[in-house]
Amino acid sequence: MPPSKSIHAAASAPDIRTAGIRTREVSLQRLLIAFIATGLFFLLLPGTFLGVWNLLAISGGHSATDVSPAWIQAHGHAQIFGWIGSFIIGIGFFSLSKMSGIQPFVLARGWMCWALWTCGVLLRWTTNIYGWHWRAMLPVSAVIEIGAFLIFFLSVGRKKRKQMESAKLKGQAYKREIWMKLALASSIGFLLTLVASLGATFYVALSSDTSALPHLLDERLLVLTLWGFITLAIWGFSSKWLPVFVGLRKPDDRMLLMALACVEAGVIAEAAGAARLSGVLLLIGAVGAVFGLNIFTSSERPPKTKGIHSSFPAFVRIAYGWMLFAAAATIWALVSDHAGGIWGASRHALTVGFISTMVFAIGQRVLPAFSGMRTLFSPGVMFASLLTLNIGCFVRVASEIAAYEDNVASAWSALPVSAILEMTGVTLFALNLLLTLLSRPPHEARLKEFQATTVVE
Numbered sequence: 001m002p003p004s005k006s007i008h009a010a011a012s013a014p015d016i017r018t019a020g021i022r023t024r025e026v027s028l029q030r031l032l033i034a035f036i037a038t039g040l041f042f043l044l045l046p047g048t049f050l051g052v053w054n055l056l057a058i059s060g061g062h063s064a065t066d067v068s069p070a071w072i073q074a075h076g077h078a079q080i081f082g083w084i085g086s087f088i089i090g091i092g093f094f095s096l097s098k099m100s101g102i103q104p105f106v107l108a109r110g111w112m113c114w115a116l117w118t119c120g121v122l123l124r125w126t127t128n129i130y131g132w133h134w135r136a137m138l139p140v141s142a143v144i145e146i147g148a149f150l151i152f153f154l155s156v157g158r159k160k161r162k163q164m165e166s167a168k169l170k171g172q173a174y175k176r177e178i179w180m181k182l183a184l185a186s187s188i189g190f191l192l193t194l195v196a197s198l199g200a201t202f203y204v205a206l207s208s209d210t211s212a213l214p215h216l217l218d219e220r221l222l223v224l225t226l227w228g229f230i231t232l233a234i235w236g237f238s239s240k241w242l243p244v245f246v247g248l249r250k251p252d253d254r255m256l257l258m259a260l261a262c263v264e265a266g267v268i269a270e271a272a273g274a275a276r277l278s279g280v281l282l283l284i285g286a287v288g289a290v291f292g293l294n295i296f297t298s299s300e301r302p303p304k305t306k307g308i309h310s311s312f313p314a315f316v317r318i319a320y321g322w323m324l325f326a327a328a329a330t331i332w333a334l335v336s337d338h339a340g341g342i343w344g345a346s347r348h349a350l351t352v353g354f355i356s357t358m359v360f361a362i363g364q365r366v367l368p369a370f371s372g373m374r375t376l377f378s379p380g381v382m383f384a385s386l387l388t389l390n391i392g393c394f395v396r397v398a399s400e401i402a403a404y405e406d407n408v409a410s411a412w413s414a415l416p417v418s419a420i421l422e423m424t425g426v427t428l429f430a431l432n433l434l435l436t437l438l439s440r441p442p443h444e445a446r447l448k449e450f451q452a453t454t455v456v457e
């Protein structure tokens with residue numbers, strides 16, 4: 001049978017090129033959606049449900065030592081690397097490909113990175129929970145995670161070098177904006193965290209009787225991870241997006257650089273065993289960031305809350321309030337914690353109060369648009385997720401101190417309530433994003449129509 005020609009066979013070259021670009025854009029969005037969906041999976045099941053399980057056991061036994069440290073670390077790893085790490089790498093690849101015109105090699109690397117990253121984090125979690133061949137599997141999982149991250153890190157580095165070279169050729173000075181400096185510092189923090197984690201898994205594999213990291217080593221790794229990587233990433237996103245979305249004044253670069261230097265020094269001090277110095281430096285850094293980002297000054301322009309809930313700017317400010325509390329509580333813990341309650345409250349204020357509130361707020365603001373100009377499924381659910389998360393966090397922080405430190409009976413019973421509230425918030429957030437991602441983006445329908453009418457033979 002002779003090949004049949006479509007009546008639109010004469011579609012012009014620019015039309016076909018445009019269709020090619022659109023197709024690559026859709027592939028890029030699929031990669032981002034894969035990272036986001038993976039992050040939501042880790043957030044919900046290996047992360048939050050295990051966290052709730054741990055907390056119920058702690059509350060039932062009236063003791064923080066009633067739960068295996070390996071399970072607590074499995075929960076923390078799923079949240080930090082499985083959830084936040086997947087989101088950050090996914091958004092990183094998305095922005096990189098946008099800047100470099102969506103080269104096919106970026107997409108291929110992106111998928112390779114996604115597969116390795118997911119396997120590495122999942123292997124680490126299952127090894128911590130089931131203990132199967134843990135002496136071998138812990139280092140293997142850490143190596144896989146580093147391999148995935150290096151694919152991402154080297155792709156980003158290559159693009160940056162190209163931008164600098166082209167600026168040089170044009171005789172222009174290449175200027176890194178403050179958000180880029182923070183993002184670079186955070187990426188280096190991410191890499192160092194993974195390298196330190198690899199070292200820690202080797203140490204445990206060679207010298208320990210259990211798969212859990214020793215307490216002190218775990219604490220030091222957490223300071224590097226939570227401050228030297230994730231907090232800096234959030235400051236970077238904040239300096240880029242909050243002036244636009246919340247209408248804040250332009251960030252004060254010098255103040256933010258001072259805050260960055262304090263956090264870096266704080267992380268180094270913690271690694272060197274100078275915990276009190278580290279606590280003070282982290283607090284100064286946190287205060288510096290709040291001033292540098294103009295978080296609590298009134299907005300210069302109306303916030304952009306179209307398509308999301310209008311409480312968005314308020315929750316961003318509440319999140320930074322949690323960050324300040326977390327840094328201050330670290331110093332309080334250094335001075336008077338004796339059963340882990342103030343430490344737990346401080347860490348929880350940072351991970352749930354600050355980090356999760358920021359990801360809930362900014363994520364629901366930008367991810368629908370990044371994933372194909374979709375609109376958020378429900379602004380009302382966004383508000384409910386942020387509200388329940390923050391009430392849960394408040395109940396948890398207050399009751400953790402009273403229960404663990406002073407053995408107050410009513411505080412032990414309040415802990416499960418906090419867990420259920422936070423789990424509700426997390427589930428609403430995940431549902432809102434998943435339903436958003438499952439909805440058909442407006443351009444996809446148009447693209448299908450376009451392709452149908454430009455098929456050549």
Ligand code: HEM
Nearest residue numbers: 048051052054055072073076079344351352356419422423
């Ligand atoms: C429903 C929500 C959550 C519950 C019930 C929960 C519960 C717990 C519990 C019981 C611990 C043990 C230490 C302690 O008693 O404080 C813990 C530790 C931890 N949690 Fe959560 N958590 C939740 C959400 C999160 C989130 C959203 C993150 C991160 C974004 C997170 C990160 C961590 C980290 C890093 C640790 C320390 C792990 C370690 O010691 O290595 N948690 N969590």
